[in-house]
Amino acid sequence: xxxxxxxxxxxxxxxxxxxxxxxxxxxxxxxxxxxxxxxxxxxxxxxxxxxxxxxxxxxxxxxxxxxxxxxxxxxxxxxxxxxxxxxxxxxxxxxxxxxxxxxxxxxxxxxxxxxxxxxxxxxxxxxxxxxxxxxxxxxxxxxxxxxxxxxxxxxxxxxxxxxxxxxxxxxxxx
Ligand SMILES: [Zn+2]
Numbered sequence: 320x321x322x323x324x325x326x327x328x329x330x331x332x333x334x335x336x337x338x339x340x341x342x343x344x345x346x347x348x349x350x351x352x353x354x355x356x357x358x359x360x361x362x363x364x365x366x367x368x369x370x371x372x373x374x375x376x377x378x379x380x381x382x383x384x385x386x387x388x389x390x391x392x393x394x395x396x397x398x399x400x401x402x403x404x405x406x407x408x409x410x411x412x413x414x415x416x417x418x419x420x421x422x423x424x425x426x427x428x429x430x431x432x433x434x435x436x437x438x439x440x441x442x443x444x445x446x447x448x449x450x451x452x453x454x455x456x457x458x459x460x461x462x463x464x465x466x467x468x469x470x471x472x473x474x475x476x477x478x479x480x481x482x483x484x485x486x487x488x489x490x491x492x493x
Contacts, residue, residue, distance in 0.1 A: 340381025
């Protein structure tokens with residue numbers, strides 16, 4: 320069967336791909352609280368982690384990597400990449416989006432839900448969405464939930480981020 324390699328491969332139907340991402344960090348003394356790309360002052364504890372512990376940004380990274388089928392945060396920014404130690408979550412999300420686009424995808428949207436009792440995400444939700452959307456170059460929506468006092472999130476020991484993302488293949492650029 321003959322094939323013309325000079326023809327661009329344009330699928331008849333573009334099939335989007337969904338992904339899933341999670342991230343969990345524990346609250347710890349003596350570190351600033353970064354969540355949703357924002358610094359939250361007035362809290363005694365921040366989130367402990369390899370970077371800034373931003374569960375919203377990290378879950379978003381995991382979701383777009385998952386949707387593109389190219390691994391996860393550990394694959395791209397693991398402890399073997401010391402240049403990302405202490406990196407801001409919003410910086411990681413920007414880099415993750417660049418990697419996903421380099422792999423031949425555009426990002427449709429990212430939806431993140433954060434689970435825990437503090438901080439009060441709703442009070443700065445729009446601000447966080449703007450910061451993360453700018454980093455990703457795609458709409459990022461944030462919602463929040465609690466667990467009725469149950470479990471480590473209910474006891475205020477840590478935060479959980481859950482995310483989904485939609486990406487779709489695009490013709491290679493350049
Ligand atoms: Zn994380």
